[in-house]
Amino acid sequence: MVIETRPPHESDLETIDINVNVGPQHPATHGVFRMVLTVDGELVVDLDPVIGYMHRGNEKLPENCDYRQVIGYHDRTDYLAQFNTEHCYVEAVEKLAGIKPPERAEYIRVILAEINRIASHLMFFGAFGTDIGLFGTSFMYAFRDRETIQDLFEEVTGERMMYNYFRPGGVAWDLPDNFRQRCMQVLDSVERGVEQLDGLMMENEVVLARCRGLSPVTPEDAINWGLSGPMLRATGLAHDIRRAEPYSIYDRFQFDIPTGKRGDVYDKLVVRLEEMHQSARIVRQALETMPEGPIMAEGLKRVLRVPAGEVYMRVESPRGEYGVYLVSQGSDKPWRHKVRGASFSNLSALRAMAVGNFVSDVIIILGSIDIVLCEVDR
Amino acid sequence: MVHEAATAAPPQPIEPGPVARLFQSSLPGLALEIGQSPIDEVVTVRREDFARVMETAKNDEQLALDYLRCLSGVDWLTDLETVYHLHSFKHGHSIAIKVRCPVADAHVPSVSHLWETANWHERETQELFGIVFDGHPDPRPLLTEEGLGYYIMRKSHPLADIEEWQEDYLKTIEEAKSQMAVATGVAAPVDEKALKIQMAQQKAAVIKKARDEARAKGLSPEDEKAAVQDAIKKFEEEHAARQAAAPVTPAKPVDERAAKIQLAQQKAALITKTRNEARARGVSPEEERQIVAEALKKFSEEQEQSAAAPQAAPAQAPAAPSVPTAPMDRAAKIQLAQQKAALITKAREDARAKGLSPEAERQAVAEALKKFAEEQQAG
Amino acid sequence: MSLVLISHNPWLESLARLAIIALLVPVTVIILTWVERKVIGRLQMRLGPMRVGPYGTLQGVADTIKLLTKEDVRPQTADRWVFELAPFVIVVPVFMAVVAIPFTADLFIKNLTLGLFYFVAVSGLSIVGFVMAGWGSDNKYALLGGVRAAAQLISYEIPLVMAILAVAMLSQSLNLAVIVGAQEDTPNIAYQSLAFIIFAIAGLAELYRQPFDIPVAESEVVGGPFVEYSGIRWSMFQLGEFVNLVLISILGSLIFLGGWQWPWSVFDASVPVAAQVAMMAVKTGTFIFFFMWMRASLPRLRIDQMMSFCWQLLLPFAFLQIIINGLVLVYDWPNEILIPLSGAAAAGAVYLTYRAARATGVRYQPGYQTVGSVL
């Protein structure tokens, strides 16, 4: 898609385009990300994204850590969907080392990952509401439900965000006894909360007027830019790694893949809202059929030495395809540990999507990508 | 577009999987090294025909690999490898394509004209690994700032051990150890970790200096690299020579950081003092600036004399971690705590002897503690 | 002036009244900040300030003390006098407007015969303050915010004035007391429902509150013209905003909800002062709650949508309302005809906005690609 930036008009009153720095410190950049907007009045003529503020060497440090110490790094790459990222890394190590986790552990992982997806989408709706102008109302509704989910996670793992709960070969320890009933209770209250968010935002004419038809994306462009997750599905492509390349035990559950029509900002809202219902559906199915039994594979030695080899394990995180390319030379430290953040590719398409709109639209387009800066800069 | 759920390519012995066979059929007579990872098939390609392979991968009907998932660089010490994980939406299959290039000549043709997402991935790999992607539209670094001089993800870049981050905390222990060693007359153990880090930093400095000279002389990239290589070799020989000549006994590390801070503070105080005087005299800004400059020059001369003079006062060991209270009442406190603990165990013993329930037992312990506290006040 | 405070000397008298106003208004603003945070908190299922004083009642006082003691910084490259005078240019017109607004029959500073005209003229001045603040603070966000404020406030000034004009036409006078008197039996809201809707929306835009808080959109221009202000200067902007809120609410209840008389005047003529004050408090309270309610539930419009909404919809319907009033007055039809006419026009306006908003697209269910489990 070729972007023709408007040639500067030569009116008698010589006007210049000013560079507005939507800087690293800005309420709308969801973290430390800077956009240098060249603005002609309210119209954005050019946009130069600047990233790297959160670069902490998340790919270099694990080369000095034991395979179990690396899990902490994955909690901190995508800090809104830790169970999904841990799940991806742990599956990568298991595929390399040939470990088969027991059934119950697989179920626990799927349940927690899907609830974490709901929490992440709730965070999206809260932040998006603030971007579009709702004075914190959507934030409060979304965070009230996210708190209930975080309390549930605290009962299971002991932490509200950085869980470090999955292990290569299973999970650290078993679920508490009242987990099934607590989980059902949390799911019901969260579903009520999602209805409330739906009522507040989805049919609101002001939201419709602002988001409908804003920067539509065609499927071909989405594939070319490497978009994934809700951004890709909003364009109409039903590509979901849980369905296209089933990993873990996702192939045992019935769920639908919501897709949008024109790939504009409103479709992304619709797709994410629907995904929350689908995730709740998966969790309910998993809770019924969860077996009892051990939660850690047998015969794991104290120091996990992974045989030489490489694997690119990818998982459907709430933001898109989260991949870990793990290369091991047979020692107990990974040789190369590359993390493919979904927001990295999604963000690279920002310039093409944003140029030509108003300043207030660029803020919403950035909000609709639902970026997590740690995943972009690693 | 119908998406049939592609079953993961079953791990087989190295005979080519379905996608690899497609590759062979669409690129007859091309040297393809076929491999198999737990999920995708792997095809290693020579650098010369890499561009052609990527063209067919994207445009060929059978392959139609139109989605570049992940582009990662890997440093195998002798050569650098870039791995492209591709996926096809039409057929639902995916494959990994690898290409290697020697460390000295790290050039790989860019694919950002085929897949838009390769733009950012290549910029990132370029700044972290030093692999130059020829034909990339905008080769600015993405994550790190301009002109870093060294490539972070390369194995040659030293990953300092975690102790490096705890300098001041560990310095206290080092200090204690060296004092204790001096006291007992045993030679202080040579701290190889600090030496290793120093060596690496010097090496990085040497590389940077060599590269700047080469660039200053306007050499072409190849002999610039050659210049850097022999600078490194020269540095190694010198180091080995110095090593052999005099076994290095580590002088007690004067805590320069604290000294530097002190120096800076003195300078700042001096500047403000002179500036206030100048302003009091109502001097014009230029003279004011000269006066401050002279004061600073005078101050730095004094510094040289005092530095030439006998060694600066040994830097005082930074405060030992969290031993706030004076030792005397700490012992009293420990003693008090031990008494309390003994009391608790005694109260617990007789409560259990009487066979009380856990709650009653806890009350018993609480009363014992209260009684003990009253005795303390009274006593 | 029936109520005499101190003495018959007009100078002393008005000085005393101004002193009361100078004291009363900041206190109401302090209370209002607390009320706003409590109401919006309640609408968002949280408690709002609870820590300072019982139920957080001293929160307003604490904020004021903080703002007064905070250092008010001026950027070095700021245009000095433009930057420093901007807050006064915004606040002084608002306080001037307070002079002409009667709270009850005899509680007012000066009841001008051209009260409405004076109010509208004075409230137009504060727009200059926004542009001065925007330009003076030499900050790109402030510049954008200032220009946006100018665009919005000027364009929404006109429908506001038209709505007020329609009411003034009906009661044949610009004196607020007379207008309230005219609403003896039926408040103007019945006669002028379309003007009431236009007044409410334009009033919301005058106050730059949600969904029209485009000049101070914190996710886009981070506080707009007030970005570089802090300490007491910023608190003056805050003061100006809240006093404006109170003023427009009072004006609305005076000219549309029948002021201090309406429900009582239907039964018996004499209305005790306490009842008048209570009546006015209730009506102003509803207006203020309506503005806060909007703030908690509506997102922000884009600048071009806001402008087109004003010029393509509010203005034509404001003129329509005036034409209807004109017809009724010229042909001496009884006022009751206004109720259906104005109501129909209002319904037309609401339907048009509804269709315009919906034209951009109806909410629809996502298309599902229902692939069952692979088992």
Next chain:
Amino acid sequence: MLGVLKAIQTTVKAALRRPVTVQYPTEKKTLPHRSRGLPVLLWDFDISEPFCTGCQVCARYCPVDCMTVTMKDNPNFAAGKSKRKKIVDKFYIDYARCMRCDICVEVCNFDAIVMNNTWQGVELSRYDRQDLVMDLPALLRQSKTGELETPFREPMGVAHSGWAPKMDEEEERAAEAASLEKHHGTSPDKPSAPTPTADPTAEVPAGSQARTERATAEAPESHAQAGEGGTAPSAGQKPAEAGEGPEKEGGEG
């Protein structure tokens, strides 16, 4: 305007529901049993010495290396009172660096370190970062004074220490159940980690006995570098017999 009315109606309906704020300092949310505050050491009341033998396994496995441990000979062992040959001499945890990843609790062979699940474990704000470096008495304070009633320790079935199940689950579940009835009676939310060690009546259930043998037999392999600071134990030397005496004060509810 229907959508706008629906949004307004949602906010009003929300206003009628009970606000969800927990006013923190006055009313505190009850922390779940497994809540991970920051690591603390446990005090063995019977021999009045810490469980920790200073074997530095946790310091080695800590991803952020926030622990410094030194070891000394155990005076009680010489006096014959306790089975531990070595005891911890100095133990520093830098709470400012600890990321609460719970790996130290998992790898500890002697169940000496546990995650603090009381509010004190979370309310740790200090004026100076140096004060966040906790020394041995500070780490032992909570379990000595009995504030730490039921610390969470993963049930035996799991790769307790060393990432491999030491014994089969049924036996351990039986051992837990036995020790549980004796202390707690049937509490509704069975604290999933009753104290693993034997109950006071000297009847040592087989479970914990077997576990301590295996813990000592499998001394940390050559992986152990020389711990910095103080006399580093030579890797080969077997850490002392794990103290298994009567139940811990800390462990008992």
